[in-house]
Amino acid sequence: xxxxxxxxxxxxxxxxxxxxxxxxxxxxxxxxxxxxxxxxxxxxxxxxxxxxxxxxxxxxxxxxxxxxxxxxxxxxxxxxxxxxxxxxxxxxxxxxxxxxxxxxxxxxxxxxxxxxxxxxxxxxxxxxxxxxxxxxxxxxxxxxxxxxxxxxxxxxxxxxxxxxxxxxxxxxxxxxxxxxxxxxxxxxxxxxxxxxxxxxxxxxxxxxxxxxxxxxxxxxxxxxxxxxxxxxxxxxxxxxxxxxxxxxxxxxxxx
Numbered sequence: 176x177x178x179x180x181x182x183x184x185x186x187x188x189x190x191x192x193x194x195x196x197x198x199x200x201x202x203x204x205x206x207x208x209x210x211x212x213x214x215x216x217x218x219x220x221x222x223x224x225x226x227x228x229x230x231x232x233x234x235x236x237x238x239x240x241x242x243x244x245x246x247x248x249x250x251x252x253x254x255x256x257x258x259x260x261x262x263x264x265x266x267x268x269x270x271x272x273x274x275x276x277x278x279x280x281x282x283x284x285x286x287x288x289x290x291x292x293x294x295x296x297x298x299x300x301x302x303x304x305x306x307x308x309x310x311x312x313x314x315x316x317x318x319x320x321x322x323x324x325x326x327x328x329x330x331x332x333x334x335x336x337x338x339x340x341x342x343x344x345x346x347x348x349x350x351x352x353x354x355x356x357x358x359x360x361x362x363x364x365x366x367x368x369x370x371x372x373x374x375x376x377x378x379x380x381x382x383x384x385x386x387x388x389x390x391x392x393x394x395x396x397x398x399x400x401x402x403x404x405x406x407x408x409x410x411x412x413x414x415x416x417x418x419x420x421x422x423x424x425x426x427x428x429x430x
Contacts, residue, residue: 209247
């Protein structure tokens with residue numbers, strides 16, 4: 176087809192305008208919806224300095240990416256992330272254990288990775304654990320920020336005392352300030368290997384495991400459309416489970 180004739184003056188004006196037009200960036204083409212999540216440091220599961228910010232961070236990002244979301248994670252102390260998410264300053268947070276009373280503020284996702292909770296003690300302390308009654312009279316270190324294991328809630332006779340971090344609890348049991356501590360098995364191994372190598376031959380897990388708790392992403396009920404956003408996440412989690420992405424992420428992080 177023959178092209179219409181363009182007057183020389185129009186062509187000259189267009190050439191003059193090209194440098195001006197090029198100064199302005201093209202509009203953002205990404206249609207990704209934004210999601211702001213809070214989290215704390217809980218290696219090896221999640222943490223700002225971990226590869227891809229940890230296994231659960233990567234799972235959350237990948238699941239939401241399948242539904243067209245871009246996730247921004249802000250790391251802060253656990254109590255602050257809890258309060259700010261509860262008030263709706265963040266869309267959600269991870270990871271929490273399910274407790275019925277928490278449904279008042281949060282909507283829970285399908286389960287992520289489980290925590291395998293174990294008791295840790297000094298190797299030279301002769302404690303045998305088969306039933307909770309076996310722990311009667313022992314001083315047990317627990318974490319101030321975490322929900323108590325359900326079995327402990329049903330055993331008010333147990334003597335527990337809180338610490339603000341898992342590191343503090345490891346120090347306490349090592350220095351005999353408590354007899355036992357409750358800790359996730361993978362967390363204990365991570366911390367002992369990287370922060371307390373001198374504890375390696377002195378501390379051990381008591382078998383069998385105390386309890387298994389599923390970790391969850393939660394969304395604040397104060398945030399608009401939290402139900403739809405949660406459904407999108409659960410669907411994304413299903414998709415990455417079915418296509419093998421989840422298994423690849425777990426393997427990459429050593430789980």
